[in-house]
Amino acid sequence: MTFSDFLSMQIAEGVTIGDVLTVDFLASILGNVVSAVAILFLGFLVGRWASHRIRKLGEKHHKLDTTLFNFLGSISRYAILAFTVIFVLNRFGLETTSLVAAMGAAGLAIGLALQGTLSNVAAGVMIIIFRPIKVGDFVEIADEMGTVKDISLNFTELASLGNTQIIIPNSEVWGNTIENYSAYPTRRAEWTFGVSYDSDLKRAEQVILDTIMADERSMPDPEPFIQVNNLGDSSVDFLVRVWVDSEAYFTYQADMKRRVKEALDEAGIEIPFPYRTLVMAGGEAPELRQAAE
Structure with missing residues (x-):
């Protein structure tokens, strides 16, 4: 009562x-x-x-x-x-x-x-419910790249590559394009390697492919891709794509650039670089013409 x-x-x-x-x-x-x-x-x-x-x-x-x-x-x-x-x-x-x-x-x-604050809270709820990112993911959001450390109702915290703290309001996270590098277990690495026009293209292709596939991180399935992709001003360019675990992607991609360069040098295949040919007028001094050559 x-x-x-x-x-x-x-x-x-x-x-x-x-x-x-x-x-x-x-x-x-x-x-x-x-x-x-x-x-x-x-x-x-x-x-x-x-x-x-x-x-x-x-x-x-x-x-x-x-x-x-x-x-x-x-x-x-x-x-x-x-x-x-x-x-x-x-x-x-x-x-x-x-x-x-x-x-x-x-x-x-x-x-x-508190419209601004509540918009962050509403965006935080959407992020938590739909989970486009989670703690531990390596992402790029609003031109900021880093590892997700925390997702609260107001903001998302990233740790940059230099281990600095990045705080992004949730309204910007939810309203921007999110590139999540950790969403899938595998990624496809991609390179462009150029060789001179005088090179044996078939041999160059085999050297590049053998060098990359010799690494234990390279996945034979799906099948690697290598084709002539471009005829540049001074080089014939090969486009190469190989699948790898997402965790090893960045170090793997950098390692392969160095190994392919060293393998092409060892095989005597030239990796060209841009150069210019100067044509001197007939009245120029001989020493200038010789220097230009």
Whole structure:
């Protein structure tokens, strides 16, 4: 029985206010207070238990994104606490409908004042739910490249190649093109190697392919690709594509450039570079013509 119900019933029976303040009334109030404290304590425990269980579920299965389950755990805890508070207020006979309406109006005013912050929060929710990136991914976002260290409701933290901290608001993350280099387990490395027009193209192609495929990181399946791709001003260019594990991509690509260059040098195949031929006028001094040649 709420306080207002108890008071109305006593007055209807002709009992004065002084008579109402009896031991029974005090006992009723004390009982309501104890019940409210117990309900709040129980709601706190249930909310904490639910949040902990959801977080543990994400940690237990490695294929699941822990960021998403941390977010869901927090949401479940606060939702349980909110329902607990409403239940306690009803217990004391307070009208919660007007309270919820007032809280909604206050929330709208705060939302209008914090549009930028709330847009980051909304974008953070979308990132956590749809998971275009996750902690540990190597990405490029808004012209910034680095490893994802943390995804919060307001911002995403990256560690750059130089190990500096990069903070990007979530609205920029969600509103920009995201290039995730860690999304797939394999990547296709690509190079362009140029040889001189005097070179034996078939032999040059075989030297390049043998050198790259001799590395244990090179994947024979899917089949590697090598073809003449361009006839440049001073070189015949080979386009080469080979699949490799994503984790080894950057070092692998750099290593192959050096090894192919050394292999072509050892095979006596020239790697040309741009040069100019100067034609001197007939009246120029012989020493200038000789220097130009």
